[in-house]
Amino acid sequence: MIEHKQKENGFKYIEIKNEKAEAKIALQGAHVFHYKELGKPSVLWLSELAYFEEGKAIRGGIPICFPWFGKHKTDATLAQHGFARTALWTLTLEEEIESNTTHIQLQLLSDEKSKALWNYEFDVRLDVVVGSELSVTLSVHNTDSKPFEITTALHSYFNVSNIDEVLVKGLDNTSYYDALDKMEYVQKGEVIIDKEVDRVYYDVPNNIELHDGKRKVELTQSNLNSLVVWNPWIEKSKQMADMNNDAYKNMLCLETGNIGRKPLTIEANERCVYGVVLKSYIVEEG
Numbered sequence: 001m002i003e004h005k006q007k008e009n010g011f012k013y014i015e016i017k018n019e020k021a022e023a024k025i026a027l028q029g030a031h032v033f034h035y036k037e038l039g040k041p042s043v044l045w046l047s048e049l050a051y052f053e054e055g056k057a058i059r060g061g062i063p064i065c066f067p068w069f070g071k072h073k074t075d076a077t078l079a080q081h082g083f084a085r086t087a088l089w090t091l092t093l094e095e096e097i098e099s100n101t102t103h104i105q106l107q108l109l110s111d112e113k114s115k116a117l118w119n120y121e122f123d124v125r126l127d128v129v130v131g132s133e134l135s136v137t138l139s140v141h142n143t144d145s146k147p148f149e150i151t152t153a154l155h156s157y158f159n160v161s162n163i164d165e166v167l168v169k170g171l172d173n174t175s176y177y178d179a180l181d182k183m184e185y186v187q188k189g190e191v192i193i194d195k196e197v198d199r200v201y202y203d204v205p206n207n208i209e210l211h212d213g214k215r216k217v218e219l220t221q222s223n224l225n226s227l228v229v230w231n232p233w234i235e236k237s238k239q240m241a242d243m244n245n246d247a248y249k250n251m252l253c254l255e256t257g258n259i260g261r262k263p264l265t266i267e268a269n270e271r272c273v274y275g276v277v278l279k280s281y282i283v284e285e286g
């Protein structure tokens with residue numbers, strides 16, 4: 001079932017339910033803000049105080065950072081994480097592939113508004129496939145006559161039952177930039193979260209695992225080389241109006257992307273396709 005819905009203020013989203021899973025995707029930002037396999041906990045975290053308002057990013061789910069990640073390189077007045085996450089996308093395809101698999105495609109085309117912020121022509125598509133796993137694929141077509149460079153991420157917020165028990169596996173011996181002290185380090189072993197963390201890991205493997213007690217979520221990424229690990233912890237959570245003070249205990253951002261010193265260059269008339277697949281498991285005991 002694919003339903004076109006809206007919040008009381010007119011904020012539009014698509015609700016998907018099939019034999020395996022359910023999901024919600026906002027047209028603003030092509031933002032997947034809910035995904036859950038039936039009988040399992042939600043994979044994605046969504047803030048109880050998230051805004052569903054025109055022009056405001058949703059705190060939770062999978063915001064799309066494009067065409068730049070974080071602060072703009074040269075103009076601090078431009079929106080953090082680019083304009084795609086607050087732009088209105090167009091629904092281009094909706095199909096129930098099978099009774100347990102649903103496919104949605106959304107499109108963002110350059111226009112006068114985007115060109116005032118970033119002077120390039122582009123055609124970006126997001127394909128979301130909802131089933132026993134969630135697949136999110138971005139296809140960036142440079143329709144301009146000159147190359148462009150992007151930094152980008154699928155800024156995914158994961159739902160965790162207890163941040164104290166969380167382990168991120170797959171990053172051993174990977175170097176990272178710590179955005180808090182602006183230093184470079186090499187990860188040793190698994191990542192645990194026991195304080196504010198805001199790091200960019202470089203040259204990461206395609207498979208990363210998030211362990212949360214008896215649950216495991218596998219992230220399989222394609223054509224992406226960086227991973228941001230972010231948890232705002234106590235003080236930063238208090239500063240965010242769209243997040244409860246103690247919500248940091250139940251979320252962790254693992255953001256697959258091409259970030260920082262690893263931007264992507266896309267030549268004129270070329271297309272770059274990248275994305276992530278999320279699959280959750282209940283880990284057997286013993």
Ligand code: TA6
Nearest residue numbers: 057070080081155198228230255
């Ligand atoms: O990805 C980590 C980060 O860049 C943090 O530095 C933090 O600011 C976060 O994203 C959230 O950004 P936002 O603009 O959504 O408040």
